[in-house]
Amino acid sequence: MIWKAEKNGRYSVKSGYRICVEEVINNDHLRKPGFWSGIWKLKVPPKVNNLVWRICRDCFPTRVKLRSRGINCPSECVTCADPHEDSYHILFHCQTAVDTWHAANVWHLISQFLSQLDNAPDIMFNLLQKLPSDQMERIVTIMWSIWKVRNLKLWQQVSDSTVTILERAKHLLEGWRTANRKQSRTSEEVASVLPNASHLNEGAIPKWSKP
Ligand SMILES: [Zn+2]
Numbered sequence: 625m626i627w628k629a630e631k632n633g634r635y636s637v638k639s640g641y642r643i644c645v646e647e648v649i650n651n652d653h654l655r656k657p658g659f660w661s662g663i664w665k666l667k668v669p670p671k672v673n674n675l676v677w678r679i680c681r682d683c684f685p686t687r688v689k690l691r692s693r694g695i696n697c698p699s700e701c702v703t704c705a706d707p708h709e710d711s712y713h714i715l716f717h718c719q720t721a722v723d724t725w726h727a728a729n730v731w732h733l734i735s736q737f738l739s740q741l742d743n744a745p746d747i748m749f750n751l752l753q754k755l756p757s758d759q760m761e762r763i764v765t766i767m768w769s770i771w772k773v774r775n776l777k778l779w780q781q782v783s784d785s786t787v788t789i790l791e792r793a794k795h796l797l798e799g800w801r802t803a804n805r806k807q808s809r810t811s812e813e814v815a816s817v818l819p820n821a822s823h824l825n826e827g828a829i830p831k832w833s834k835p
Pocket of ligand 1: 704705
């Protein structure tokens with residue numbers, strides 16, 4: 625007897641799981657149409673990609689979302705006491721967010737979609753499709769910072785200014801970009817020193833070998 629889902633013919637839980645998820649169980653109801661590849665193409669720290677994915681997947685843990693999952697918490701916005709703290713409110717309606725977008729000089733880019741769309745996932749997909757990636761990378765990192773300030777207010781009673789929100793986003797994105805540039809330069813240097821390492825891709829970490 626052989627197990628066709630593995631090359632070596634032996635059963636593995638991993639391949640069994642994959643067959644269940646992809647072939648046996650009908651998971652069409654879980655699929656949501658949208659420009660998902662746009663999220664993973666953004667060159668931002670992974671926690672920012674993850675945040676955008678959560679917003680688009682409609683599982684961003686705002687108070688309204690938590691209440692819909694049976695968690696007993698207030699529904700008011702942590703920052704401005706608006707009665708309905710959902711992702712649309714936090715990102716595009718709350719005064720903190722609007723002030724931040726104005727200060728970042730991108731409100732005109734975002735607000736063009738707000739008159740046509742009323743939910744955060746659709747707005748995000750439109751932004752991802754229509755804005756250049758460097759602009760979008762900055763915007764989503766600022767979103768992360770807006771969410772961060774909301775959590776700081778909730779858990780540590782700290783109120784950050786718009787300037788601090790933007791500075792935090794800038795610091796995160798620039799730090800991450802610098803670290804990634806350094807890493808790819810290091811592997812280029814290694815490739816030029818070691819002739820047999822020239823096959824290394826840019827950004828790949830060279831394998832350790834015995835000195
Ligand atoms: Zn608010």
